[in-house]
Amino acid sequence: MNGSYHLCTDTRPTGRQAVDLFLSVGWGTPGQYDPARWDAALATNAQVVSVYDGEDLIGMTRVLSDGLNDTCITDVIVRPGYQGRGIGGAMLETVTRTFAHTAIYVSCLTGSEGFFLKCGLKQQSRLMALAVRAAA
Numbered sequence: 001m002n003g004s005y006h007l008c009t010d011t012r013p014t015g016r017q018a019v020d021l022f023l024s025v026g027w028g029t030p031g032q033y034d035p036a037r038w039d040a041a042l043a044t045n046a047q048v049v050s051v052y053d054g055e056d057l058i059g060m061t062r063v064l065s066d067g068l069n070d071t072c073i074t075d076v077i078v079r080p081g082y083q084g085r086g087i088g089g090a091m092l093e094t095v096t097r098t099f100a101h102t103a104i105y106v107s108c109l110t111g112s113e114g115f116f117l118k119c120g121l122k123q124q125s126r127l128m129a130l131a132v133r134a135a136a
């Protein structure tokens with residue numbers, strides 16, 4: 001990770017910080033997010049890796065895991081302007097190191113798969129993503 005950024009796993013961003021990050025990459029509109037509910041949602045994640053430039057949240061990845069068998073990376077986001085500096089890769093490396101004893105899955109947006117492949121995840125010939133309602 002280039003630059004003097006702070007990667008953090010022991011505290012979680014607030015819902016408001018997370019929503020601001022979602023909006024920065026064009027995911028959704030302000031009216032569809034309730035920051036208080038995101039405070040609660042973030043508290044349920046098995047791990048949240050966040051990266052700060054000073055006080056500003058510039059990257060976040062969230063993880064669901066049973067801690068034993070299965071881990072799912074729900075999103076990896078780096079604020080535009082900070083992309084291409086190794087921040088996404090550093091966050092993903094933290095997750096894959098922490099949950100190396102489990103299978104780790106990601107269902108990613110088309111266009112971002114190259115990032116995950118670069119970070120060492122492999123397309124599995126016997127797996128595909130199916131959804132009832134895909135996250136935005």
Ligand SMILES: CC(C)(COP(=O)(O)OP(=O)(O)OC[C@H]1O[C@@H](n2cnc3c(N)ncnc32)[C@H](O)[C@@H]1OP(=O)(O)O)[C@@H](O)C(=O)NCCC(=O)NCCS
Pocket residue numbers: 025074075076077078079082083084085086087088089090107108109111112113114115116118119
């Ligand atoms: C995808 C994303 C998380 C990558 O974060 P980043 O900090 O820019 O990535 P890094 O700088 O750590 O890149 C790591 C490697 O992946 C490559 N890479 C990054 N984005 C890529 C993409 N979309 N396609 C192919 N390769 C990509 C980089 O070139 C780099 O390769 P290198 O090590 O050979 O130089 C970031 O672009 C982002 O937040 N995008 C918007 C949200 C999103 O789509 N998230 C993914 C779906 S959940």
